[in-house]
Amino acid sequence: MPALAIRNLEFSAIRITLPTVPVFYECQRCTACCRWPGIVRVTDEEITRLSALKEISEREFIQRYTRLAEDRRGLVLTDNTRGECVFLEGEDCAVQSEKPRQCREFPNLWNFPGFEKICKAIPRDVSDEAYRRLTGADSSPISVVDGILPEARVPDNVAQESHFKPIIKPFAAS
Numbered sequence: 671m672p673a674l675a676i677r678n679l680e681f682s683a684i685r686i687t688l689p690t691v692p693v694f695y696e697c698q699r700c701t702a703c704c705r706w707p708g709i710v711r712v713t714d715e716e717i718t719r720l721s722a723l724k725e726i727s728e729r730e731f732i733q734r735y736t737r738l739a740e741d742r743r744g745l746v747l748t749d750n751t752r753g754e755c756v757f758l759e760g761e762d763c764a765v766q767s768e769k770p771r772q773c774r775e776f777p778n779l780w781n782f783p784g785f786e787k788i789c790k791a792i793p794r795d796v797s798d799e800a801y802r803r804l805t806g807a808d809s810s811p812i813s814v815v816d817g818i819l820p821e822a823r824v825p826d827n828v829a830q831e832s833h834f835k836p837i838i839k840p841f842a843a844s
């Protein structure tokens with residue numbers, strides 16, 4: 671186990687990798703994520719596929735269905751008059767087969783704290799293989815915990831030194 675020497679104090683740096691049972695959130699097509707305020711970013715490749723699906727030129731697609739993101743870092747889909755995604759038609763996505771990656775990966779590969787309160791996707795324990803197949807992820811989720819074993823208590827004056835804070839704060843606080 672590697673040891674860190676901070677002045678005269680000895681700590682053991684550890685990394686624990688915990689296996690996690692993969693959870694796959696099965697979308698229930700409630701369309702809440704197509705309705706809530708927000709943006710859907712689209713890449714050049716997605717615009718190519720979406721314009722082909724709509725059987726219009728990329729130029730026309732960009733003019734009709736996209737706008738510049740507020741941060742000016744690429745294009746996002748426009749909204750309809752109710753503030754929903756422009757491709758929401760009733761209870762369906764009009765571009766389901768070519769929907770942008772951002773839509774395909776929610777909520778399994780990205781989400782936000784509290785998303786379960788709005789999203790109706792049902793969490794199911796699945797095998798590693800099933801998780802990768804269903805999400806397209808390269809690997810199953812793991813939990814990685816970095817820490818330092820408190821072989822010695824950290825004096826307050828050491829804990830206050832800003833360049834040590836990130837690694838010794840958990841033990842200095844107690």
Ligand code: SF4
Pocket residue numbers: 703704710755756757758759762763764765766769770773
């Ligand atoms: S592209 Fe389709 S899935 Fe994505 S937000 Fe719009 S309607 Fe919903």
Ligand code: SF4
Pocket residue numbers: 696697698699700701702703704776777788789790791
């Ligand atoms: S909010 Fe969740 S359950 Fe509803 S359509 Fe989006 S991903 Fe599926």
